[in-house]
Amino acid sequence: MNKARLAAAPLPTSPPVRLLFASAAILLALLSLPQASHAQGIVRGAQEGSYEGNRIAGPVGGAVGGVVGAGVGGAVGAVEGVLGIPHRHYRHRCRGYYDGYHRFHCYR
Incomplete structure (x- = not known):
């Protein structure tokens, strides 16, 4: 009884799977970097x-307020940039109302 054997066909040449995964990981890492506009906290x-310190305590307060504000602004900006938290302002300088789309409108 003769059994016919089949020869395996050679696989087409393609890049290794590890190289594909590594390139995809590098591409995703580059896309997830924060933009330059997010790095304005400092x-x-x-x-x-410095504005608030100068307003409250004069020139010395302005210098101290600038240093403290740079430290705190940098820390908050870095945390928000790394975690991707948008910085939202809820303080309004006029009297108004929110519409159905949660947008604030001033009366004047």
Whole structure:
């Protein structure tokens, strides 16, 4: 009884699976980096801190407020940037109302 044997066909040449997974991981890591617009916590924190410190305690308060504001603004900006939390402002300078789409409108 003769049994016919089949020869295995060679696989087509393609990049290794590990290389595909590594390139996909690198691509996703590059896409998940925060944009440059998200890294403004240090500068804005220093500006607001120096303004408030100067308003309350004069030039010395402005210098101290700028340093503290830069530290706190940088920390908050870094945490929000890493976690992807949007910075939302709920403080309004006028009297108004929220519409059905949760947008604030001033009376004037």
